[in-house]
Amino acid sequence: MAAEINGVTVPFMVKVTNPDPLPQEPFLNADGEEITLADFEGQVVVLNFWATWCAPCVKEMPDLDALAEATADDPITVIALNEDRKPLEVAPAWLREQGLDHLEVFADQRQGLARAFQIRGMPTTVLIGPEGEKLAYREGIAEWADPDFIAALRKLAERAPADG
Incomplete structure (x- = not known):
């Protein structure tokens, strides 16, 4: 399984056709501050819904952690979004x-x-x-730490339009 996105073959993924606007439901960072996906504009984001x-x-x-380490210097962010009942404690x-x-x-x-993404089960990952x-x-x-997946993310990040 692979998705063809902007001329880049992305392993493991299913391409979204005619996507709905990105949900802007707030979530929390490690400090308990509310943030949204808009805060990551300009980055390729690997959003993973998970629970312990x-x-x-x-x-x-471990693969998501390795992905975060491998892409730390790239305009790529791995968001491992915890869904436990008390996520900032757990x-x-x-x-x-x-x-x-390496995971924040x-x-x-x-x-x-x-709910906004209509996640049916975990893990689910959204690119x-x-x-x-x-x-x-x-x-x-x-x-997720597969070299072909990492290379695809980097190609997508390179294709990002320049500011200005």
């Missing part, structure tokens, strides 16, 4: 215990963003382009 009680989510978290400790130190903590405190458009999605786990 979700076995497939737990399985793919997620930071869980990530530390697992040795996953983000919390969907009331599952508002998951968002630098102009804030939903490009593709994946329901289920994937090998």
